[in-house]
Amino acid sequence: MIWGVVFFPGSNCDRDCVHALRSVVGHTVVEVWHEDQSLDGIDALVLPGGFSYGDYLRSGAIAATAPVMRAVRELAARGAPVLGICNGFQILTEAGLLPGTLLHNASLRFRCHPAWVRVESDRTPFTAGLRPGTVLRMPVAHGEGAYFAPPAEVAALEDAGRVVFRYCDPHGRVTPAANPNGSVAGIAGVSSDSGNVVGLMPHPERASEALLGSIDGRRLFESVIGALVGAG
Amino acid sequence: MTRAAAVDTAALTGLPVSDYREICRRLGRDPNPVEARMYGVMWSEHCGYKHSRATLRRLPTSSPRVLTGPGENAGVVSIGRGWALAFKMESHNHPSAVDPYNGAATGVGGIIRDILAMGARPVALLNSLRFGPLDDPRARRLCSGVVAGIAGYGNAVGVPTVGGELLTAACYRDNPLVNVACLGLVRVDRVARSAAEGSGSAVLYAGARTGRDGIGGAAFASTELDEGRAQADRASVQMGDPFTGKLLIEATLEALATGAVTAIQDMGAAGLTCALSEMAARGRVGMAIDLDRVPLREAGMRPEEILLSESQERMLLVVRAEEVERAAAAYRRWGLAAEVIGQVTADPRLRVTAGGRTIVDLPPETLADAPIYDPPSAVPAGLEARWRLDPAAVPAPDPLEALLLLLRHPDVASKRGIYEQYDHMVGVRTVTPPGADAAVLRLITAPPLGLALTSDGNGRWCASDPRRGSALSVIEAAANLACAGAEPLAVTDCLNFGSPERPEVFWTFRETIEGIAEACEALGVPVIGGNVSFYNEAEGGEGHGRAVFPTPVVAMVGLLDDVTRAGRMGFAREGDPIVLLGAPGGTLGASLYQHAFQDEVRGRPSDPELELSARAIACVREAVRSGLVSSVHDASDGGIAVALAESCVAGGMGASVTLPDGPVAEVWFGEGPARFVASLPPERLDALSELACRNGVPVHVLGHAGGPALHLAQAGSAGAADPIELPLAQLTEAWEGLEV
Amino acid sequence: MRSFRITIMLKPGVLDAPGQAVERGLGALGYQVGQVRVGKVIELILPDGERATADEMCARFLANPLIETWAIEEIVQGATQ
Amino acid sequence: MRSFRITIMLKPGVLDAPGQAVERGLGALGYQVGQVRVGKVIELILPDGERATADEMCARFLANPLIETWAIEEIVQGATQ
């Protein structure tokens, strides 16, 4: 299968995602430029982390206006797997492809450390191969990662099974101490209504090799193969 | 020129009269006002190294691996398999004192561009910080601003900050030290140079536009700045833009990959003036520059403002004329400015025109090579008296209290509150994150090789005995690398001192260089670059006069042959025997213990014992590489008791230990060179003892790891301390207590 | 007890990276705009009601006098957004 | 060609972490303040001079309608800070 990784000016996990997908998972990867108009031939797409356009104004707001985003919308509408990691998650919410938004961490500090999330839904291509309740260890590294949506919207997301990941402790317990940023209901990742667009704050590409402390992140990428084959 | 005009021009330089005479001698005339300002900045201590250059020649700078030593934008060392690293450290002390956030942020941006100028991709940052005691509001404000600035720039630019230091003392209260180092990776055949070459080649300006940043300095009287606009209305500090910094990295690496670029340098201190004159002087060529072509941010900038602006995120390139569009296209693709502003000329003169008028015409080396001074040096009065220390006179609490107090001390306590604000993982190279003795990075393109990084400096030791203190700091850096299993490749240093015009300060500088040189020679490590920061003085300084402690900081990088075997510092398995490698005794002179409880530095640090230390370091490296030990950690601030506690906390288990016989405070908390606390499976004890014996390194079995608490007792009967027991939770609470 | 709105802007000549980014983003959406500057606004209630106190807070803490200027206006009841 | 100042504030009910931090910071310096809110201000020149255009830009880009409100005022020549 062929992955696309979008390079925005100011992305800084773009090369890390390419490395994880190409050299670790062993898939074909196309580097997509933010000005590209077409995503033809791409099966699944990653919007990587970083500080696109400096994250001035609001994180992800300016990237959401980039030329490539029209093609991203089309790809998403076709049902292809689209994953926004960290800044990529912020871009997807700003582009209206995912609900809610990401506020300043409650501590008002950038925080970079290992974190644990619990898989809450297997109705996305990135979690199709994982059982709900599975605990994954993946680092977080962000200053604006507190997921927020109005209470009614959060309730609707919960009901629809669109909360995909929730911060938890290593044993899978969702506690305030395990929440690194003050995210509402401990939400670490959500999906679109159709499930194929997913955003999350933790970094699976930094958790794809034992040498870096965890291989749990790789399971998100590998899950997509099964999902695509299954969808035939 | 009339006599009165000449006097005015001299004042414009802000330099001593003797320097001004030298300028006139070299030029054969008086400089015009624009030239005078250029000399003023290039011959400042910061750019010209007038007081330090002669002394710095003492440092060893070569090894078979060194591809580029000091003199370029950064040193470059071969690491094998076709790859090299570029490494450099720099200070941003004064800007950070004025504006902690922007001062520290631009320090990070600046050192990244030095590495970029070698053609290397920046892959890691270190930060070495000194503040006043953190219970002082000013020190705390400076500290949190500096850390936020480093995070703000480093995180956004996508270069991980993988390690550093934070130490506190009253002398740094008003004059903090902010030293940042950057490491980059480059293919051996792609190392870039700064010497301009090729008459007719294009001089290409690239990156951010030029504004009026950082030019409120000495050479500019406010009345002259601009008609009508008051000084107060203008920024007096530089601001960084990490977003543009990130684009500059990508665009520059693309431009260099075209092969069209023959020379490159960043525009740092003294901006365009520095880049033009150094690139031309190094290449023994001239340049003809048209200032009207420089991309500007604001209208109406005067020529001298353009020449001296320190706007950030700019590079200067020399490109073969017929290929200049290819290099420029790389920058434009990333949305950056790229303009040809002139040509290289065979005639070795720097000629600058503005509005069609020649405003500068001089030999570039007269700007680039500031005069070299030979400052007087004098042993500080009362030195030997201060070396005397009666350990019994140190008003310390009992060992248990003392240990907890030292664990809480900002110099020892976990720096988690700092390094979790830094993205230390971006780039997917970080195998050992901050928190251990040395950070470890893997080389993605050359597995299983890895690099270990550390920065170390100890102003306390150097305030007492700069020669021993600086040698001990080098030893400590190498010891930290050994704990990771790395062999030292190179050192870059940052030398922070008071005014070199005071003979006692200059003496400490010379002694420091001697100490670094001796230690580097003993270890066989070259110094491939560095930075000198003088005039670190303010009210409240407690060193000589009002100066900060003489504070050399060394950053050291080492090579791991197999990164999967990187050492770890936490005890790893219940029941593993714990051994001490190295001499058991320590000294209290100028130790953290002495200074924490006595407030002024007294006593003398121990002899670095360079031969023995080098052997101990080699022995530990070998033990880690061959997988003999399950954990190893060097004893530094706070001595062996603190090192044991740290290995407990890092490993999440207690230990039962009996320290050797001897005076309590010295044995528990004394400091000395190259001493290590290691743990290992019992069946490997013999092999380790044999390895140590072969290297002539003492080994003592102290006890074993495991259990819920640290039990510390001491051998010997008379005068030995009572055994203590500290639950792991209490140790952790003390050590993790630092809030920044 | 009076409410104030403090507007903090970068001094002229200081690099306004956020302003440049906003201009670029608006351009990408097809809006032609000029001279975009981005600043901060802080609204607060001061029990002592003294404008001079607000000014002092700006100089000491809220603004960075090296690079920023500020303006203080009183928020008159009912006239707010 | 008219200049506008756009003030963007968080909606009530959205956690204003920067506002709280400012309140704490001022408190630490000994200032008693209440109800601190931190927002953004954007000044720009609109060639078409239409307030409606500015409003549209806010809804589409400058503000996030989910969490923010905005107010637009014209900057009258001479009346600026």
Ligand SMILES: Nc1ncnc2c1ncn2[C@@H]1O[C@H](COP(=O)(O)OP(=O)(O)O)[C@@H](O)[C@H]1O
């Ligand atoms: N300012 C800082 N930034 C990042 N990491 C830091 C900083 N200060 C200390 N650290 C990290 O904390 C750990 C302990 O530091 P230190 O006590 O100086 O180590 P050592 O005594 O082994 O030299 C190291 O991993 C170091 O990199």
Ligand SMILES: [Mg+2]
């Ligand atoms: Mg150490």
